[in-house]
Amino acid sequence: MSELKDMTMKSFKSICLALALAGASITPALAAGAGPSPERQSWTFAGPFGQFDRGQVQRGFKVYREVCAACHSINLMSFRNLAEPGGPEFSQAQVKALAAEYKIKDFDDKGEPVERDGRPADRFPKLFANADAAAATHGAAPPDLSVMAKARSYSRGFPMFVFDAFPGIAYQEHGVDYLVALLNGYTKADDPNWNAYYPGNMIKMANPLSDGQVEYGDGAPQTVVQYARDVSAFLMWTAEPKLEARKRTGLNVMLFLFVFVGLLYFTKKRIWADAH
Amino acid sequence: MSGPSTFVPQSALGRWFESRLPIGGLVHSSFIAYPTPRNLNYFWTFGAILSFMLVAQIITGIVLAMHYTPHVDHAFQSVEHIMRDVNWGWFMRYSHANGASMFFIAVYIHMFRGLYYGSYKAPREVLWILGVVIFLVMMATAFMGYVLPWGQMSFWGATVITNLFSAIPLVGDAITTWLWGGYSVDNPTLNRFFALHYLMPFMLIGVVILHVWALHVSGQNNPTGVEVKNVQRDTLPFTPFATVKDSFALVMFLIFFSWWIFYVPNYLGHADNYIEANPLVTPAHIVPEWYFLPFYAILRAIPSKLGGVIAMFGSIAILAFLPWLDTSKVRSANYRPVYRVFFIVFVLTCIGLGYLGAMPAEGGYVLASRLLTLYYFGFFLVILPLLGLYETTKPLPATIADSVLPQGGAKLQPAE
Structure with missing residues (x-):
């Protein structure tokens, strides 16, 4: 692999140079092997009947708007x-x-x-004219968050990754769980850029959340743990705004197909009754 | 198998038309009267499933093409526009993206079935080779389709694979530049990949028609590998028997397909492809789609770039020579006890290579890839030629009917 990549690179001398300069900005989506695995969260939108918790997504929007939106756009929304x-x-x-x-x-x-x-x-407006302008302001360009909950993941390894596709135990929330872990991952009080879950542990985004920072009107706890969950749920919705429609449609499709396949089974049995 | 049609339309208009263009007779002889071996199992329903998948991919693909923009500045956004603003766009895109995987699952089952039951042997060599051509075109189509969303894996996958051509001595770099339409993967590359991705499925239809034509000349193989001896006893007419069985299998497959579309639509994709392509940032691991992983593992197993490229393309090309590499007189592995064991190891080897293709090329993974690559080629080049000469096979049933019909009291459904 590395050999092949080297060969790829050979024809990209300028890219090599850029990479060498911007080594720290290599952000792998897969946090495989980089520190602990994110803790699996329980979400209302998980599973075949999953739906967003309106209150949670509304709170998440408030956190986004009052904290994240200072640097991150959601330009696809x-x-x-x-x-x-x-x-x-x-x-x-x-x-x-x-x-x-x-x-x-x-x-x-x-x-x-x-x-x-x-x-x-x-659309929600872009915050910067381009990535260069954003990088000039913040040191590194803060990525757009519209599809972030699907653009990050972590490896569960063999055999767990196989089971993640199975009905009943399917697990599709790797990305959003990683976001929650990341936002709770600033565990060194003396270094706001140290993150337990970020690959390489040094993240340009300093710890953005603190207890009591955003006021909730519905009595939900005003803690970092709660903010992280709420804003991640909101970002899951921005990444997959048709999630509820998809799962509802899926149920109808499945019901139809199961009835249809049952009828076909008995038809087939009747037609083949004398053939074997 | 299918002789001159005896089809006579019922209506006068039908007879008038039939005498000018006998399309009714073609359909009748191909899909109604066509005799199918009585003993086919459910592995023989994947041909119908694949036909369905090709049509489904074309229909969803055409709708997606109506909303997609093949430009480096707009491709990623236009896919998200499909997901968000186009009515049922999420359904079209998830059906199409997962449909590619379903297509490959079905084609791999279809190919392993052919391998197990010796369906490539005379007189079905041309049928088999047409299948290899279909597989190759499918791979090219899928590869180019994966580039279109213009995510990180799209871009870097395209970069790695197109760079393979630079391994060709002397003209490699010129070919790569020509493929790219420039000096790197960029807007001209995306444009031509879109044009070819739209074209190739229609080429596939053409080859599929030849594949089905060849099939209907030689007739289907069957689990015993014994040829049809008596059409009355050994076969059943396509309709209603195969039609209803294929329909049942297809709807079972659709339930499986629907699970991916509606409940785990991103499982088979890669998170990196939700990051817009960026030529300045290389992903930590560049991995192709799962259905290319065994071939990717073979590519990386060889410690020379050109050697790896030759081995990878060779691993597919070798399939075309299979009818002549296998020297056994007996088709079906049911009657070849030793081949059966080698076959099962071969299937496990392919799955193992798939796993290794997703792992980083370092340490023990490289050694394992090399051993499995050795077995992959050894299976075709050593085991199959020799086994046919030395293997003691089990006695074959005299006829297809003998293998499925109860002794004596056979109720016969004559083929029309």
């Missing part, structure tokens, strides 16, 4: 998505008011650049 079924399901009025708090870059009817109030149909 539109404001209107927040009111759609299967997510936090805020009211239309809430979403309209929320969108209006954002300034969106646009052009007026004379072609002049303007900043106008956001509308529900707008």
